[in-house]
Amino acid sequence: MKEDSTYFQSIFAPYQQSVEIQQLGFDEPCVGCYYSDKDNVNLLLFKGVRNSDRDERARGGFATAPTYSQAFRWFREKHKLIFYIQCDYNSLLGYIYGYIPIYNLYPSSRDYYKTYEEAELACLKMLIEIVKNK
Numbered sequence: 001m002k003e004d005s006t007y008f009q010s011i012f013a014p015y016q017q018s019v020e021i022q023q024l025g026f027d028e029p030c031v032g033c034y035y036s037d038k039d040n041v042n043l044l045l046f047k048g049v050r051n052s053d054r055d056e057r058a059r060g061g062f063a064t065a066p067t068y069s070q071a072f073r074w075f076r077e078k079h080k081l082i083f084y085i086q087c088d089y090n091s092l093l094g095y096i097y098g099y100i101p102i103y104n105l106y107p108s109s110r111d112y113y114k115t116y117e118e119a120e121l122a123c124l125k126m127l128i129e130i131v132k133n134k
Contacts (some may be wrong), residue, residue, distance in 0.1 A: 011067050012043065012067055012068075013066050013124060014121065015034045015041045015063065015065075017124055017125065018034055018063040019063045020128050021066065021071055021074070021128065022063050022064065024128065024131050025078070026064070026066065026071070028050065028066065029050050030066050031046060031065075032046065033046060033062060033065050034062070036061035043065055075127045075131070079131055081127055083123055085116060085119045085120055085123055
């Protein structure tokens, strides 16, 4: 994974967020999974695996690795959270994320991120917090 780590980091949700999404109930088939062994986290690619496919002994340190697209789709379908990531063309400061608030419960971000990927990760973290706090 070291050679292609930047490529994979742009496709798969990071390990920490994958674990948190799993704890929120995400159990969709994924082509990748993380396995944490002490201080080392490995990304493994499979044909398709779910969190529930592992028995209790194998779940320690294990989490499926959803793509950002899968994670965002899950939040839309399961929790009705609709969001967007866009370039701020007015100020050219970078990318912002936001979501279409339902009854103004959730504000949009006014933080700027240098890359689309940074905004994507910030958005994913915010979605996780929203569901945790519901």
